[in-house]
Amino acid sequence: MSNKLINLVDITKVYDGQTVLDELNLYIRENEFLTLLGPSGCGKTTTLRIIGGFENPDRGQVIFNGQDITTLPPYKRQLNTVFQKYALFPHMSIAENIAFGLKIKGKSRQYINDKIKYALKLVNLEGFENRSPSLLSGGQQQRVAIARAIVNEPKVLLLDEPLGALDLKLRQDMQYELIRLKNELGITFIYVTHDQEEALTMSDTIVVMNQGYIQQIGTPEDIYNEPQNAFVADFIGESNIFPGLMIEDRLVEIFGAKFACVDEGFGRNKPVDVVIRPEDIDLVKPKKGIITGRVTSLIFKGVHYEMDVMANGVEWTVHSTDMVPVGEEVGIWVEPSDIQIMHKPESEDEEAVSLEES
Amino acid sequence: MKRQLQRIYMALIVILLYAPIITLVVLSFNSSKTRAKWGGFTGKWYAALFQNDTIMEALYTTLIIALLAAVISTVIGTAAAIGIHSMKRRARTVFLGVNNIPMLNGEIVTGISLMLLFLAFRVRFGFLTILLTHITFCTPYVILSVMPKLKQTSRYTYEAALDLGATPLRAFFTVVFPDIMPGVLSGFLMAFTLSLDDFVITHFTKGAGVDTLSTKIYSEVRKGIKPEMYALSALLFVTVLVLLLLVNMNPQDSKSAPTFFRDAEGRRHFRFSRRFLLGRLVPALLVILVAGGGIYYGARAGNGNTNDQLIVYNWGEYMDPEVIDLFEEETGIRVIYEEFETNEIMYPKVKAGAVAYDLVCPSDYMIQKMIDNDLLAEINFDNVPNIKNIGSVYMEKSRAFDPENKYSVPYTWGTVGILYNKTMVSEPVDSWKILWDSKYSDSILMQDSVRDAFAVALKYLGYSLNSTNIQELSEAQSLLISQKPLVQAYVIDQVRDKMIGNEAALGVIYSGEAIFTQKENPDLEYVIPKEGSNLWIDSWVIPKNAQHKENAEKFINFLCRPDIALMNFDYITYSTPNTEARKLIEDESIRNSTIAFPDDEMLADCETFQYLGQDADELYNRLWREVKSK
Numbered sequence: 001m002s003n004k005l006i007n008l009v010d011i012t013k014v015y016d017g018q019t020v021l022d023e024l025n026l027y028i029r030e031n032e033f034l035t036l037l038g039p040s041g042c043g044k045t046t047t048l049r050i051i052g053g054f055e056n057p058d059r060g061q062v063i064f065n066g067q068d069i070t071t072l073p074p075y076k077r078q079l080n081t082v083f084q085k086y087a088l089f090p091h092m093s094i095a096e097n098i099a100f101g102l103k104i105k106g107k108s109r110q111y112i113n114d115k116i117k118y119a120l121k122l123v124n125l126e127g128f129e130n131r132s133p134s135l136l137s138g139g140q141q142q143r144v145a146i147a148r149a150i151v152n153e154p155k156v157l158l159l160d161e162p163l164g165a166l167d168l169k170l171r172q173d174m175q176y177e178l179i180r181l182k183n184e185l186g187i188t189f190i191y192v193t194h195d196q197e198e199a200l201t202m203s204d205t206i207v208v209m210n211q212g213y214i215q216q217i218g219t220p221e222d223i224y225n226e227p228q229n230a231f232v233a234d235f236i237g238e239s240n241i242f243p244g245l246m247i248e249d250r251l252v253e254i255f256g257a258k259f260a261c262v263d264e265g266f267g268r269n270k271p272v273d274v275v276i277r278p279e280d281i282d283l284v285k286p287k288k289g290i291i292t293g294r295v296t297s298l299i300f301k302g303v304h305y306e307m308d309v310m311a312n313g314v315e316w317t318v319h320s321t322d323m324v325p326v327g328e329e330v331g332i333w334v335e336p337s338d339i340q341i342m343h344k345p346e347s348e349d350e351e352a353v354s355l356e357e358s
Numbered sequence: 359m360k361r362q363l364q365r366i367y368m369a370l371i372v373i374l375l376y377a378p379i380i381t382l383v384v385l386s387f388n389s390s391k392t393r394a395k396w397g398g399f400t401g402k403w404y405a406a407l408f409q410n411d412t413i414m415e416a417l418y419t420t421l422i423i424a425l426l427a428a429v430i431s432t433v434i435g436t437a438a439a440i441g442i443h444s445m446k447r448r449a450r451t452v453f454l455g456v457n458n459i460p461m462l463n464g465e466i467v468t469g470i471s472l473m474l475l476f477l478a479f480r481v482r483f484g485f486l487t488i489l490l491t492h493i494t495f496c497t498p499y500v501i502l503s504v505m506p507k508l509k510q511t512s513r514y515t516y517e518a519a520l521d522l523g524a525t526p527l528r529a530f531f532t533v534v535f536p537d538i539m540p541g542v543l544s545g546f547l548m549a550f551t552l553s554l555d556d557f558v559i560t561h562f563t564k565g566a567g568v569d570t571l572s573t574k575i576y577s578e579v580r581k582g583i584k585p586e587m588y589a590l591s592a593l594l595f596v597t598v599l600v601l602l603l604l605v606n607m608n609p610q611d612s613k614s615a616p617t618f619f620r621d622a623e624g625r626r627h628f629r630f631s632r633r634f635l636l637g638r639l640v641p642a643l644l645v646i647l648v649a650g651g652g653i654y655y656g657a658r659a660g661n662g663n664t665n666d667q668l669i670v671y672n673w674g675e676y677m678d679p680e681v682i683d684l685f686e687e688e689t690g691i692r693v694i695y696e697e698f699e700t701n702e703i704m705y706p707k708v709k710a711g712a713v714a715y716d717l718v719c720p721s722d723y724m725i726q727k728m729i730d731n732d733l734l735a736e737i738n739f740d741n742v743p744n745i746k747n748i749g750s751v752y753m754e755k756s757r758a759f760d761p762e763n764k765y766s767v768p769y770t771w772g773t774v775g776i777l778y779n780k781t782m783v784s785e786p787v788d789s790w791k792i793l794w795d796s797k798y799s800d801s802i803l804m805q806d807s808v809r810d811a812f813a814v815a816l817k818y819l820g821y822s823l824n825s826t827n828i829q830e831l832s833e834a835q836s837l838l839i840s841q842k843p844l845v846q847a848y849v850i851d852q853v854r855d856k857m858i859g860n861e862a863a864l865g866v867i868y869s870g871e872a873i874f875t876q877k878e879n880p881d882l883e884y885v886i887p888k889e890g891s892n893l894w895i896d897s898w899v900i901p902k903n904a905q906h907k908e909n910a911e912k913f914i915n916f917l918c919r920p921d922i923a924l925m926n927f928d929y930i931t932y933s934t935p936n937t938e939a940r941k942l943i944e945d946e947s948i949r950n951s952t953i954a955f956p957d958d959e960m961l962a963d964c965e966t967f968q969y970l971g972q973d974a975d976e977l978y979n980r981l982w983r984e985v986k987s988k
Contacts, residue, residue, distance in 0.1 A: 080522065088518075089518075089536075
């Protein structure tokens with residue numbers, strides 16, 4: 001996980017006068033599982049298609065292993081793609097689908113047959129050689145698409161929302177399969193998704209994108225625990241995001257109540273955004289809390305309860321395994337280390353936007 | 359009750375749709391030569407059809423044009439569809455709209471505009487113009503048929519192929535093409551069928567000596583009863599039907615992805631057999647057919663030098679084909695022979711000059727018109743010594759339209775008279791008067807053409823049939839109007855069939871037809887009324903733009919040879935002006951027939967038609983319209 005395998009330099013892409021990517025810079029290390037995460041239209045798929053060679057950037061360079069491949073057509077690149085809609089060739093059998101790339105490379109019959117066997121075993125589809133793609137379920141088709149890509153032994157595998165069309169259970173199974181595959185094959189994965197849970201589960205590195213800009217790059221833990229702006233905080237998991245005032249180092253005021261925190265260096269009396277994860281809020285006896293409020297709604301979510309608490313004129317979302325009935329007065333307590341302070345957004349693009357669920 | 363009504367309604371619709379075609383098919387198995395009577399079941403017309411060289415040649419031309427047009431327009435159309443498909447929405451809408459217009463356009467408009475285009479660029483009319491034309495009108499249909507398939511294909515499968523290392527071309531042929539194959543194939547079959555079927559557009563853009571089946575059928579049918587044509591039309595219908603069934607056997611499956619899975623199993627099997635049928639069997643058969651035909655006819659047609667050609671434009675059924683063979687054998691000149699149906703169809707074609715005809719056979723008044731319009735070349739009679747065989751009386755009569763006998767050589771002639779059925783008309787017939795006798799109400803057939811109809815009335819009144827006197831003409835008009843209630847029908851070719859079939863007692867007919875009808879029905883008798891009638895002459899003329907004038911004169915000379923003139927007389931049965939040939943007629947009853955060769959006395963009051971000028975033409979037409987609409 002050391003040298004930069006792919007380096008995107010100042011990539012800009014404009015469609016019909018609309019800037020989809022604006023001077024994007026990003027590198028991907030060898031053997032990394034990197035996920036591009038963001039809402040639809042954020043530019044993540046365009047980034048992937050530029051890496052794959054299906055789109056040419058209007059400006060900028062794609063460097064692969066030290067070589068500029070910006071204008072190299074897809075069929076000359078050493079990477080393979082697993083498409084969102086699987087894109088299997090409907091008039092070919094499973095074996096023919098998998099053999100497609102190898103035949104073009106002129107591999108021997110024996111080599112191809114061995115590879116088909118190996119790949120099908122890898123994706124747990126042994127014995128499916130002669131079936132037609134249309135006879136497979138969505139999950140099976142997706143595995144064939146992966147098998148078809150990996151037999152070519154690419155340096156990098158690009159995956160464009162590969163699990164998007166699968167149901168929840170299958171999606172979770174496939175997530176583990178993909179992690180297993182990546183570990184077995186030892187190649188670089190670039191993965192595109194709008195599903196933050198998927199990203200958090202599988203990735204080594206997550207790149208959060210919005211409106212053509214990279215919002216934050218980091219490990220899943222970084223992204224979750226220390227979102228750098230309100231957009232990331234809102235997009236990753238659920239959050240209470242409040243406007244606050246940094247009174248001094250390690251002390252922030254939210255709606256008139258002073259909270260201890262661990263952040264420093266914001267200056268004195270500076271407006272900031274404060275992120276508190278719902279599961280980090282403890283509901284205590286009224287007098288023991290920093291502020292007090294009243295429970296206004298209660299929903300059972302399976303693992304935990306979701307409660308809305310009205311305190312100091314705003315609603316706080318709280319996740320807890322302990323149930324507090326509606327109407328009860330409670331105190332709100334947050335550990336200083338669970339309070340995340342962020343700079344106010346400097347541009348509109350960074351502002352948290354309403355997220356489309358797609 | 360409701361269900362029964364539905365069934366009856368459906369049955370009526372099917373009958374309505376298919377009755378004409380069933381009639382055609384039934385008639386193609388009728389052993390009698392006329393459609394008026396059923397002579398028993400026979401397959402002989404089909405046999406005759408396949409032994410007819412000109413029809414087989416037309417069939418071959420049709421197939422090779424259909425195949426080439428279909429292949430080329432499929433390639434062009436598929437490429438265009440791919441291009442249009444990848445356009446932005448706005449441009450795509452515009453292009454698809456542009457693509458649709460030619461399909462909605464009237465065929466006749468397409469035909470005429472293409473003809474004008476070819477004329478403007480001085481393209482020689484022939485095989486190539488037909489092919490270009492067919493490609494032009496087939497391509498939009500291919501585009502239309504491929505587009506929906508392209509819309510169904512996923513862009514991602516193409517990208518996946520690129521991703522796996524396929525070049526764009528290879529990706530197209532291995533991945534995209536199989537997906538749009540059904541659309542391409544149905545486009546191909548559609549183009550093939552359209553090309554096979556087309557008449558109107560071909561009619562306007564074909565050149566001399568090239569015929570497709572449909573233009574061939576048209577010219578043959580115009581000439582009259584030819585049961586082979588029923589057989590040919592029946593075959594054409596069956597062929598097109600089979601092709602359409604093939605096209606529709608692959609329904610445009612517009613199913614979206616989810617249903618795709620569910621009925622996948624059945625679909626897969628179906629697709630395989632269809633692919634085999636359309637992808638292998640049909641093309642293989644076509645190739646065999648075309649290659650076979652090509653070898654057979656290629657050997658026959660040869661690649662003649664264009665200097666040894668002669669392009670003849672003649673009436674349908676107006677020359678013994680053996681005469682042409684003999685001429686070709688004797689001189690080595692290749693005759694390209696084309697036929698027309700009326701003087702009015704011939705005239706604009708010669709005038710347009712798209713095809714440089716070398717020899718044309720118009721009628722008297724039309725020759726006059728062509729001379730007036732400076733379309734004819736003077737014949738060099740040094741090259742036509744056999745002109746001596748033509749009776750001087752006919753040369754004399756020709757002066758009515760060719761005053762100095764410079765432009766024309768008489769070929770056939772005849773009169774117009776009354777054909778009557780002796781079993782229905784007992785009194786002697788010698789005057790046009792009988793056509794106004796109310797005894798024969800609803801049993802009289804008149805010619806449905808303005809000059810012929812007015813000639814009858816004018817002659818009956820004692821005027822010239824070339825009269826332009828408004829007084830005389832309105833008298834004639836009133837006479838025709840008063841006759842109208844007695845007339846069973848105004849017809850042209852059907853006089854012959856109806857009289858043979860005993861459907862009418864009296865009919866105005868050309869003498870040449872009269873001889874033919876008598877052979878079929880001995881009860882019929884022909885007479886030239888004593889008031890006089892029309893004597894018509896069809897003569898050979900050489901258009902000014904002829905490319906092979908000397909060959910044309912050679913051919914005229916050949917036709918004036920008594921033995922050749924006799925062959926033609928036997929074939930077409932119209933009177934020959936060749937007095938030497940008449941002497942050679944073996945059958946005495948014909949040699950002395952007063953129908954074929956009326957006495958000079960009988961012809962005394964007969965006149966030829968003259969071209970009366972545009973104003974008079976319009977006057978005649980107006981008066982005739984009034985007669986017909988009263």
